[in-house]
Amino acid sequence: MDIMPILASLRHHKITALLVVLEIALTCAIVCNSVFLISQRIDRMNMPSGVAEDEVIQIQTADIGRRADTMARAREDLAAIEKIAGVKNVALSNQVPFGRSSNNSTIKLDPNQKTESLNATMYQGQDVIQALGAQVIAGRDLTHEDNVDLSVVIASKLTVIPKVVVISSGMAEKLWPGQSAVGKTIYLGDKPMMVVGVLRHLVRPSIWDWNTADYSIVIPMRIGATPGTNYIIRTAPADRERVLQQAVAALKVINPNRLILKKRSFDEVRREYFQDDRSMIGLLVGVCVALLVVTALGIVGLGSFWVAQRRRQIGVRRALGATRANILHYFQTENFILTTVGIAAGAALAYGVNGLLMQHYELPRLPGAYPAAGAILLWLVGQAAVLWPALRAAAVPPVVATRST
Amino acid sequence: MFAYNLEMALRSLKRNRALTLLMVLAIALGIGASMTTLTVLHVLSGDPIPESSAQLYYPQLDPRDMDGYTSTSKPPDQLSYPDGMALLKAARGTHQALMTGGAVPIQPAQSGIEPFIEDARYTTADFFPMFNVPFIFGHAWASTEDAAKARVVVITRELNDKIFNGKDSTGQSLRVNGHDLRIVGVIDNWRPNPHFYDLNMSTFSEKENVFVPLFTARDLLLERNGSSDCWGNNGNDGEHMETSDCVWLQFWVQLDSPAKAADYKEFLVHYSQEQKALGRFQRPPNVQLRNVIEWLDYNKVVPGDVRLQVWLALGFLVVCLVNTVGLMLAKFLRRASELGVRRALGASRRVIFTQLLVEAGLVGLVGGLGGLLLSLLGLWLVRLQPSDYASLARLDLPMLLATFVLAVSATLVAGMLPAWRACQVVPALQLKSN
Numbered sequence: 159m160d161i162m163p164i165l166a167s168l169r170h171h172k173i174t175a176l177l178v179v180l181e182i183a184l185t186c187a188i189v190c191n192s193v194f195l196i197s198q199r200i201d202r203m204n205m206p207s208g209v210a211e212d213e214v215i216q217i218q219t220a221d222i223g224r225r226a227d228t229m230a231r232a233r234e235d236l237a238a239i240e241k242i243a244g245v246k247n248v249a250l251s252n253q254v255p256f257g258r259s260s261n262n263s264t265i266k267l268d269p270n271q272k273t274e275s276l277n278a279t280m281y282q283g284q285d286v287i288q289a290l291g292a293q294v295i296a297g298r299d300l301t302h303e304d305n306v307d308l309s310v311v312i313a314s315k316l317t318v319i320p321k322v323v324v325i326s327s328g329m330a331e332k333l334w335p336g337q338s339a340v341g342k343t344i345y346l347g348d349k350p351m352m353v354v355g356v357l358r359h360l361v362r363p364s365i366w367d368w369n370t371a372d373y374s375i376v377i378p379m380r381i382g383a384t385p386g387t388n389y390i391i392r393t394a395p396a397d398r399e400r401v402l403q404q405a406v407a408a409l410k411v412i413n414p415n416r417l418i419l420k421k422r423s424f425d426e427v428r429r430e431y432f433q434d435d436r437s438m439i440g441l442l443v444g445v446c447v448a449l450l451v452v453t454a455l456g457i458v459g460l461g462s463f464w465v466a467q468r469r470r471q472i473g474v475r476r477a478l479g480a481t482r483a484n485i486l487h488y489f490q491t492e493n494f495i496l497t498t499v500g501i502a503a504g505a506a507l508a509y510g511v512n513g514l515l516m517q518h519y520e521l522p523r524l525p526g527a528y529p530a531a532g533a534i535l536l537w538l539v540g541q542a543a544v545l546w547p548a549l550r551a552a553a554v555p556p557v558v559a560t561r562s563t
Numbered sequence: 564m565f566a567y568n569l570e571m572a573l574r575s576l577k578r579n580r581a582l583t584l585l586m587v588l589a590i591a592l593g594i595g596a597s598m599t600t601l602t603v604l605h606v607l608s609g610d611p612i613p614e615s616s617a618q619l620y621y622p623q624l625d626p627r628d629m630d631g632y633t634s635t636s637k638p639p640d641q642l643s644y645p646d647g648m649a650l651l652k653a654a655r656g657t658h659q660a661l662m663t664g665g666a667v668p669i670q671p672a673q674s675g676i677e678p679f680i681e682d683a684r685y686t687t688a689d690f691f692p693m694f695n696v697p698f699i700f701g702h703a704w705a706s707t708e709d710a711a712k713a714r715v716v717v718i719t720r721e722l723n724d725k726i727f728n729g730k731d732s733t734g735q736s737l738r739v740n741g742h743d744l745r746i747v748g749v750i751d752n753w754r755p756n757p758h759f760y761d762l763n764m765s766t767f768s769e770k771e772n773v774f775v776p777l778f779t780a781r782d783l784l785l786e787r788n789g790s791s792d793c794w795g796n797n798g799n800d801g802e803h804m805e806t807s808d809c810v811w812l813q814f815w816v817q818l819d820s821p822a823k824a825a826d827y828k829e830f831l832v833h834y835s836q837e838q839k840a841l842g843r844f845q846r847p848p849n850v851q852l853r854n855v856i857e858w859l860d861y862n863k864v865v866p867g868d869v870r871l872q873v874w875l876a877l878g879f880l881v882v883c884l885v886n887t888v889g890l891m892l893a894k895f896l897r898r899a900s901e902l903g904v905r906r907a908l909g910a911s912r913r914v915i916f917t918q919l920l921v922e923a924g925l926v927g928l929v930g931g932l933g934g935l936l937l938s939l940l941g942l943w944l945v946r947l948q949p950s951d952y953a954s955l956a957r958l959d960l961p962m963l964l965a966t967f968v969l970a971v972s973a974t975l976v977a978g979m980l981p982a983w984r985a986c987q988v989v990p991a992l993q994l995k996s997n
Contacts, residue, residue: 177889181882222740437949455589456890466897
């Protein structure tokens with residue numbers, strides 16, 4: 159197909175053609191960046207927690223009034239939950255992955271260091287690793303012999319503290335790149351603790367920097383049943399609902415005067431943590447679809463106009479021997495040229511927008527696959543949109559050439 | 564003349580119903596999306612306390628040790644207990660209050676209501692006059708009751724409705740975490756957004772229904788909410804917060820003139836120097852004194868996603884407008900012969916231009932109406948979202964007017980180019996052929 163006549167004809171419609179190109183370019187730039195943002199959010203929402211997610215449930219409670227001997231009551235609660243059929247492990251922990259509320263500390267490798275090595279979150283409790291189903295990939299798991307009572311820690315004014323900890327692999331890799339963390343020592347303030355094991359993952363309860371999401375320490379410490387602490391229960395996926403009900407009932411039997419703040423499966427914990435990201439994805443998808451529809455309708459509208467305007471011209475071409483297919487291809491090629499120019503401008507614009515986003519939101523550079531996919535998408539949309547006007551053009555009979563309008 | 568233009572415009576729009584519908588729809592979608600996101604931004608970046616936001620200041624000091632010190636370190640976002648008490652006792656402002664957030668279990672005496680947890684604010688007495696908190700029953704507690712650790716409490720209308728069926732409950736007692744506190748006042752609906760005085764809590768959805776004097780709350784060891792940052796080696800266990808090296812309190816001071824604010828900043832520097840001389844502070848004086856709006860900006864309270872959504876919607880609006888410009892251009896040029904005849908019959912360019920703009924404005928007006936409906940739908944969708952600011956997303960009068968102004972002016976600007984282009988038609992050329 160000779161494109162020279164098409165270009166000549168487009169020269170007569172410079173402004174309109176430019177507008178189509180502009181619209182396609184803007185659509186391309188916005189859609190590329192939106193889809194990139196969507197993929198970033200999806201990656202984020204699927205980030206590993208290190209938890210056996212389909213086996214874990216959380217119950218958060220609070221007592222009314224200050225009650226004495228929180229340690230004994232924790233033991234009683236844990237024993238009662240352990241007795242429920244199907245419970246594999248149960249722990250009382252100060253915090254839960256993706257649970258938002260967190261306790262964090264700065265970590266040093268040398269007590270005389272002036273600036274901290276990093277900031278990590280501290281999971282405190284007994285059997286936390288087993289109850290969460292976190293995987294130990296180096297060294298050993300924590301045992302009951304490692305546990306120290308929180309009440310003892312406080313009474314001793316921090317002179318008696320747990321001697322060992324397990325840390326997540328993200329944190330281990332940051333502190334000792336390429337080395338084994340097992341046997342190394344970290345300092346919380348000036349208190350040394352030895353790393354005895356490394357977890358594949360254990361995500362923070364609350365993430366403000368995605369690079370440090372996997373910086374977690376598990377401290378073997380029996381804590382008391384104080385308001386806001388969490389019972390973490392591990393059970394078979396099918397038993398979760400039943401175990402949750404029975405555990406809540408058991409806790410209510412021990413102390414009817416307590417409030418259940420949260421009772422949910424880990425699936426819900428994750429869902430709630432990422433709810434804003436999910437809304438954002440919905441919005442981005444909605445805008446992309448609306449953009450493509452508006453652009454497509456614009457092409458249909460303009461195409462119909464051009465066809466109506468050129469009816470006589472088309473009739474003359476048909477009378478001079480052009481086939482229907484020739485006419486159809488003419489309009490399809492015209493659309494392809496405009497779309498291609500639009501896509502080229504749009505890809506450049508997409509990188510401009512991406513540059514701005516990189517400055518204000520922690521976003522990486524847009525990979526080339528996105529503009530490429532955007533190009534294919536817009537070519538398809540453009541061809542689909544122009545099909546109807548082009549078919550109408552092809553249906554113009556040669557006799558039109560002989561009629562005067 | 565305008566009526567004539569309007570009639571011509573209507574005729575022309577009717578001639579191409581599908582195209583008109585397409586233009587109106589594109590404008591409506593673009594306006595609807597833009598207004599939805601702009602309304603959310605407008606609500607979230609509003610002034611929470613417009614009558615006095617310029618007089619309310621949030622002092623920051625740096626009491627930390629030299630660990631991690633750099634000359635560009637920012638002072639912590641909260642105050643330690645000794646510093647908060649010092650600023651409170653200095654009483655240099657018209658009002659000042661020291662506070663922190665918390666949560667308390669409430670056990671209503673009425674048998675029908677199960678115990679429940681309420682968010683609470685533990686504060687000194689000036690909180691109420693300083694923030695102009697309206698009371699429906701009773702009054703705030705007095706400073707003397709702060710010092711006496713009086714067992715008193717102020718509750719909100721919402722809680723009063725829930726427990727006392729809206730009757731005047733002052734003088735009655737409320738069982739808070741196992742202690743009886745005497746209700747001295749019930750405050751009316753008062754919910755500044757963002758929750759500027761304590762940004763550690765959820766910024767937009769915070770609803771504190773219980774107010775307890777700070778020292779009473781500490782005396783009763785009521786559960787605290789919010790963040791605490793500690794340094795040095797003494798950990799904090801919640802019970803010894805007064806003596807630990809931790810920042811965990813918010814302090815607000817009312818300073819009625821810029822001169823007083825400058826004096827106050829001077830005072831903060833002197834205080835820091837004095838504390839350093841005493842050996843309590845180790846870092847050089849590093850103070851900040853921000854008013855409400857500056858404090859909100861500093862803390863970037865508007866979520867980044869909300870700004871991103873606004874840009875996205877505006878980008879979408881631009882595409883919709885470009886789309887409309889293209890369609891209008893094609894449409895106006897199609898009528899070149901008609902316009903040519905009118906020009907030949909003596910219509911000036913200005914008349915033609917005005918007529919075409921009326922047509923564009925009409926599309927904008929109808930599009931704006933559609934956009935308004937779509938933004939109501941959009942805001943309803945936003946309110947269904949779980950975000951903490953969702954319930955605030957409502958269209959107010961200024962935004963409603965803005966919708967129309969934006970829609971009509973955007974379409975008029977969009978109509979400018981096609982109308983101008985159509986006016987360039989040479990009458991003779993159009994009359995010659997056909």
